[in-house]
Structures are given as structure tokens and as C-alpha cells.
Amino acid sequence: MTESKEKKPRIAGTSFSLYPMSDNFADLILNALKKVDSSKVWMKTDRVSTIVRGRIPHIFDVTQAAFLEIAKTGVHVVYSATFSVGCPGDTEGHVYMAEDDSVMNRGLIDDTKQKVSAKFALYPMGGGNYMDPIYEQIESMKSHGVEVNLTHYETMLDGPAQNIFTGLQSVLQAMEDAGSPHTVMTVTISANSPTKE
Amino acid sequence: MTESKEKKPRIAGTSFSLYPMSDNFADLILNALKKVDSSKVWMKTDRVSTIVRGRIPHIFDVTQAAFLEIAKTGVHVVYSATFSVGCPGDTEGHVYMAEDDSVMNRGLIDDTKQKVSAKFALYPMGGGNYMDPIYEQIESMKSHGVEVNLTHYETMLDGPAQNIFTGLQSVLQAMEDAGSPHTVMTVTISANSPTKE
Numbered sequence: 001m002t003e004s005k006e007k008k009p010r011i012a013g014t015s016f017s018l019y020p021m022s023d024n025f026a027d028l029i030l031n032a033l034k035k036v037d038s039s040k041v042w043m044k045t046d047r048v049s050t051i052v053r054g055r056i057p058h059i060f061d062v063t064q065a066a067f068l069e070i071a072k073t074g075v076h077v078v079y080s081a082t083f084s085v086g087c088p089g090d091t092e093g094h095v096y097m098a099e100d101d102s103v104m105n106r107g108l109i110d111d112t113k114q115k116v117s118a119k120f121a122l123y124p125m126g127g128g129n130y131m132d133p134i135y136e137q138i139e140s141m142k143s144h145g146v147e148v149n150l151t152h153y154e155t156m157l158d159g160p161a162q163n164i165f166t167g168l169q170s171v172l173q174a175m176e177d178a179g180s181p182h183t184v185m186t187v188t189i190s191a192n193s194p195t196k197e
Numbered sequence: 198m199t200e201s202k203e204k205k206p207r208i209a210g211t212s213f214s215l216y217p218m219s220d221n222f223a224d225l226i227l228n229a230l231k232k233v234d235s236s237k238v239w240m241k242t243d244r245v246s247t248i249v250r251g252r253i254p255h256i257f258d259v260t261q262a263a264f265l266e267i268a269k270t271g272v273h274v275v276y277s278a279t280f281s282v283g284c285p286g287d288t289e290g291h292v293y294m295a296e297d298d299s300v301m302n303r304g305l306i307d308d309t310k311q312k313v314s315a316k317f318a319l320y321p322m323g324g325g326n327y328m329d330p331i332y333e334q335i336e337s338m339k340s341h342g343v344e345v346n347l348t349h350y351e352t353m354l355d356g357p358a359q360n361i362f363t364g365l366q367s368v369l370q371a372m373e374d375a376g377s378p379h380t381v382m383t384v385t386i387s388a389n390s391p392t393k394e
Binding site for chain 1 (some may be wrong): 218244279284320327332
């Protein structure tokens with residue numbers, strides 16, 4: 001997970017949302033965002049989602065911590081995010097690149113053993129040979145203690161939230177380390193759902 | 198919007214979810230799905246999302262109608278979907294290709310003037326020149342009576358729900374008509390949100 005010392009990390013970011021299925025959704029979201037230390041990212045909420053931009057470890061740390069704060073209450077909550085690195089249409093603005101990878105919210109994250117069900121999809125842009133890295137990264141999730149199942153359009157993941165977030169962060173970092181010019185990854189994570197398949 | 202008579206339409210599909218921010222979320226979703234006529238698509242719900250597969254007009258018709266049934270109640274609800282056509286890893290199974298484009302849920306859709314805020318992103322896979330069709334399709338949304346604003350990673354859309362769904366359906370169809378080998382489009386639509394930017 002350590003970034004190469006030689007290469008300057010590129011701006012990573014996500015457009016993400018939290019959906020607590022509760023009448024009390026607004027307070028749940030505001031309280032979670034208040035508890036999370038977002039000092040190592042640039043973050044702004046608009047009327048559809050929240051944009052978080054910075055280094056890969058911090059955008060995962062902040063969004064994971066906010067999600068788990070709501071999940072801890074026991075309410076059914078969904079995390080939905082589009083991660084992106086290297087979009088040719090991206091700007092250099094609206095970002096805070098922290099000096100290091102030392103994350104700020106480990107305390108909020110480590111005290112939960114939240115089980116979740118998730119789906120993710122990887123979109124390596126701009127190249128003809130894009131299916132091989134996708135299959136490789138789907139396979140890599142198994143090494144993180146995550147149950148992996150194929151379904152249409154996305155890959156199903158089941159397991160502890162920490163394992164799934166760590167695995168997904170590794171996927172995005174691996175694409176960066178491999179020199180992928182522009183990577184997009186979509187993620188949906190559901191906690192405390194009453195639905196059984 | 199009419200498909201070419203010469204070309205057989207390919208299997209289109211979506212992995213979509215509805216998130217009613219309400220204690221009553223399960224009943225709201227089940228009631229909406231019960232009211233919608235899904236006889237012209239293949240549809241299956243798992244523990245994270247619902248897969249809908251068939252012809253482009255029907256997957257938009259069914260998912261839009263289900264979303265609007267919940268939005269009509271006044272509850273804050275979000276529609277989140279990944280559309281896909283032509284994925285090389287896709288199978289020929291799990292699909293119902295209706296004989297025609299005549300949609301089944303016009304009645305549920307036409308009696309609402311729901312305003313929404315949305316974001317979408319288009320991912321033309323497998324080619325090096327993928328930014329041009331993206332910019333072209335963002336521009337095309339303006340012709341549907343939709344307010345279009347740029348933001349990070351996605352494009353913001355504001356306007357009546359019908360206009361936004363019609364525009365997004367046209368985007369996916371235009372990519373098909375242009376011969377795009379594999380198109381992915383992500384969509385988030387929010388109704389009745391208390392958030393003002």
C-alpha cells in the first residue's frame with residue numbers, strides 16, 4: 001500500500017454519498033461527518049453527493065469512517081462512491097495533498113466489526129486491453145478475506161467492512177502502480193440490511 | 198429514440214437501487230416494485246441491488262417508474278444505477294428481450310411533475326478517444342430541457358425527472374447507434390432532498 005518514493009502521487013478523488021434508510025437521515029449524516037477528521041483531504045458536499053479529493057489512503061479513510069459511524073447505530077445504511085484517478089478532464093484545483101499517508105480516523109474504524117455486502121466495478125479507461133486488469137483485481141480481493149461472487153455488471157463482495165475497504169483501496173493503488181492512465185472504480189456497500197437473498 | 202430496423206438490439210442492463218431515506222424503506226420499495234409492470238424485462242433483486250436486463254427503453258421505463266412511485270409519497274429518495282451494454286464478460290442469459298419498444302409504465306410516469314437533482318458519468322470502454330463522445334453527450338443533455346453543470350467526476354443535472362430520464366436514455370441509445378463496443382453509464386438521481394447547496 002506504500003506509494004513509490006520516486007513517483008509523486010496523483011490527485012485521487014471520489015464522488016460519494018451515504019444513504020441512511022431512516023427518518024433521521026439528515027442528523028445521522030451530519031453527526032458522522034462531524035466526528036470524522038477530514039483535515040487531510042479537500043471535501044465539499046453539493047445537492048447530490050460529496051466530493052473528496054487528496055491522496056488515496058485519506059479518501060478511503062475519511063469516507064470509510066463516516067460510513068461506519070452511521071453503521072454503528074444499527075440503521076440500514078448504504079455507501080455509494082465513484083473513485084477516479086487521472087481523468088483527462090480533471091483540474092489541478094479543489095484538492096489537498098497531505099504530506100504523508102498516515103491516516104487520521106483509525107480510531108473510529110478499528111472499534112467496529114461491521115459485516116457488509118458490497119458490489120464494485122473497475123473501469124480502466126483509454127486502453128483496448130482493459131478486461132485483463134479487471135479480472136486480476138477481482139481475483140486480488142480474495143486475498144483480503146473477502147467472499148467474492150460474480151454477478152452482472154459488478155462483482156459481489158461479502159465480509160468485514162475493514163477487509164472490503166482495504167481490498168478496494170489496494171485495487172485503486174495497484175492500478176496507479178501499474179501506470180493506468182485513467183482509472184474509475186464504482187463501489188456500493190450496504191450495512192445492516194434486512195434483505196436476505 | 199427508435200432503434201434501427203436493420204440492427205438487432207443488444208442486451209442492455211442495469212444494476213440499480215432505490216434508497217428511500219425513511220424508517221419505512223422496505224415497504225416503500227416493495228410497494229413500488231409491485232405497482233410497476235416489469236413484464237418486458239428480466240429482473241432480479243439480490244442483497245445489494247436489482248439487476249434489470251432487456252431492451253434500452255424498457256430498462257429505463259421500469260426503473261424510472263419504480264423511482265417515481267416512491268418520490269410521489271414525498272419521501273427523500275435516491276435512484277442509483279449503473280447501465281451497461283456490450284461488456285465482453287457478459288453472458289447471453291438472464292434476459293428478456295421484448296418484441297417491441299412500446300413501454301408498459303407510461304401511466305405511472307406521466308402523472309408526476311417531480312423535480313430532481315442528478316449526476317451522471319459516461320464511460321465508453323476500450324478506445325483511446327473516449328473523451329470526445331463524453332463531451333458530446335454532456336452537451337446533448339441540454340436539448341432535453343435539463344440544466345447541466347460541470348463538477349468533479351460526474352456531470353450535474355437539474356430539472357423534471359422525465360426530461361432527465363429521457364435524456365439519459367438518449368445518451369445510451371446514441372452510444373449504441375454510434376457503434377460503441379462497450380458503454381457504461383452511472384446515474385444518481387435525488388428527489389425531495391432537504392439539502393440546498
